[in-house]
Amino acid sequence: MAIQPTDVQKRDARDLAALGGSPLFEAPLHVGAPNIGSRDALMARMNNMLDRRWLTNAGPFVQEFERRLCEQTGAKHAIAMCNATVALEIAIRALDLKGEVIVPSFTFVATAHALQWQEITPVFCDVDPATHTLDPAQIEKLITPRTTGIIGVHLWGRPCDVEALQAIADKHGLKLLFDAAHAFNCTHGGVPVGNFGSAEVFSFHATKFLNAFEGGAVVTNDDALAAKIRLMQNFGFSGYDNVVYVGTNGKMNEASAAMGLTSLDSIETFLATNHLNYLTYRRLLDGVPGLSVAAYDEREANNFQYVIVEVDEAQAGISRDRLVQVLHAENVLARRYFYPGCHRMEPYRSYFPHAGLLLPHTVALAERVMALPTGTAVDLEQIGHICALIRFAVAHADAIQAALA
Ligand code: T4K
Numbered sequence: 001m002a003i004q005p006t007d008v009q010k011r012d013a014r015d016l017a018a019l020g021g022s023p024l025f026e027a028p029l030h031v032g033a034p035n036i037g038s039r040d041a042l043m044a045r046m047n048n049m050l051d052r053r054w055l056t057n058a059g060p061f062v063q064e065f066e067r068r069l070c071e072q073t074g075a076k077h078a079i080a081m082c083n084a085t086v087a088l089e090i091a092i093r094a095l096d097l098k099g100e101v102i103v104p105s106f107t108f109v110a111t112a113h114a115l116q117w118q119e120i121t122p123v124f125c126d127v128d129p130a131t132h133t134l135d136p137a138q139i140e141k142l143i144t145p146r147t148t149g150i151i152g153v154h155l156w157g158r159p160c161d162v163e164a165l166q167a168i169a170d171k172h173g174l175k176l177l178f179d180a181a182h183a184f185n186c187t188h189g190g191v192p193v194g195n196f197g198s199a200e201v202f203s204f205h206a207t208k209f210l211n212a213f214e215g216g217a218v219v220t221n222d223d224a225l226a227a228k229i230r231l232m233q234n235f236g237f238s239g240y241d242n243v244v245y246v247g248t249n250g251k252m253n254e255a256s257a258a259m260g261l262t263s264l265d266s267i268e269t270f271l272a273t274n275h276l277n278y279l280t281y282r283r284l285l286d287g288v289p290g291l292s293v294a295a296y297d298e299r300e301a302n303n304f305q306y307v308i309v310e311v312d313e314a315q316a317g318i319s320r321d322r323l324v325q326v327l328h329a330e331n332v333l334a335r336r337y338f339y340p341g342c343h344r345m346e347p348y349r350s351y352f353p354h355a356g357l358l359l360p361h362t363v364a365l366a367e368r369v370m371a372l373p374t375g376t377a378v379d380l381e382q383i384g385h386i387c388a389l390i391r392f393a394v395a396h397a398d399a400i401q402a403a404l405a
Pocket of ligand 1: 030031032033034083084085086107108110111153179181182203204205206207215216333337
């Protein structure tokens with residue numbers, strides 16, 4: 001479908017809602033509005049669940065969901081959980097991580113919190129400005145005698161430099177875990193995410209490509225690790241009355257699994273929509289001075305769940321924050337993911353007040369990046385309007401800056 005930048009019905013900067021005009025959209029357009037599959041299939045599964053009165057604790061839907069995750073990723077084991085944060089905490093514990101673990105600061109704060117929650121120190125490493133993922137060249141200088149592991153984050157579904165991270169982990173006897181919250185249905189070197197490091201953790205939160213309302217999973221090819229994680233997410237129970245580990249309650253419930261299965265049935269539709277949205281954004285924002293849409297490697301599978309734009313203030317004449325302000329006033333709720341970086345959030349900001357000195361790319365990206373609305377809740381016409389609005393804002397950058405300064 002040939003979408004052109006549409007008329008935003010704004011003639012000069014004063015027509016922008018941030019400067020007193022009317023908003024372009026009546027209702028907010030969110031980043032992260034859920035992808036929803038067949039309602040009928042979901043309701044049928046819900047009725048099924050109620051009829052059999054099996055609501056949680058390794059029910060049939062959870063078991064089916066885990067089987068389908070294994071099929072989808074080609075990995076041997078998938079342990080479905082209540083969310084990715086708890087799944088990360090359990091994977092970290094099952095891997096015996098202690099002391100210090102190297103992680104990016106440019107990630108959702110759950111990656112760092114999953115460590116700090118168990119009194120393991122997250123040591124923040126800078127990212128490669130081209131890929132937004134851990135820069136392997138920066139890791140070795142952060143390794144100390146207390147370091148036990150590395151957690152890479154496949155940010156925006158773009159896999160880390162897995163081979164380089166594995167080589168460093170092997171050389172120093174460290175465990176390698178991946179936060180794959182964004183990376184369901186993505187590949188690296190043609191291999192599905194879910195097969196790298198000791199284990200990988202997916203999120204099935206409402207805002208994710210594949211959602212289960214709330215949910216997560218640890219996926220691994222390591223039999224012993226899988227068995228340990230399965231025990232740990234169910235209080236350590238190995239059969240009735242027999243507790244063999246300290247455990248917690250990380251279980252996924254049947255309603256979430258029903259939603260997860262229903263979402264899985266529709267991933268081709270979600271993917272086609274996301275891909276077309278992404279390509280449309282790229283095309284319609286092409287050539288806007290100072291703006292670049294983060295690229296995906298088209299040779300690999302991706303889920304295109306995030307449309308990420310970097311704003312170079314010097315070239316665009318408008319800062320990312322000012323542009324986000326203008327967009328919000330128009331009801332386009334662009335997000336500053338992942339501002340300001342974990343190292344500038346508590347408790348890390350207090351623990352490591354000078355961490356930013358070692359994180360120049362993280363600091364720069366946190367000031368430049370914004371995520372735009374996509375997914376099945378946004379249509380191409382709306383994307384046309386959003387792009388036209390962004391073009392208009394950049395073209396009127398001086399007037400906006402003068403009015404809002
Ligand atoms: N690692 C990484 C790299 C992650 O990105 C995440 C989560 C995790 C680990 C942990 O996974 P989980 O434990 O959550 O499974 C949201 C999500 O809550 C979070 O899951 C996600 N990353 C993060 C990137 O985004 P917020 O603080 O931005 O949430 P919130 O409430 O502002 O929602 C985001 C947008 O989505 C809003 O504009 C509204 C819209 N929305 C949200 C929900 C829940 C809807 O339209 N409908 C909805 O039902 O964190």
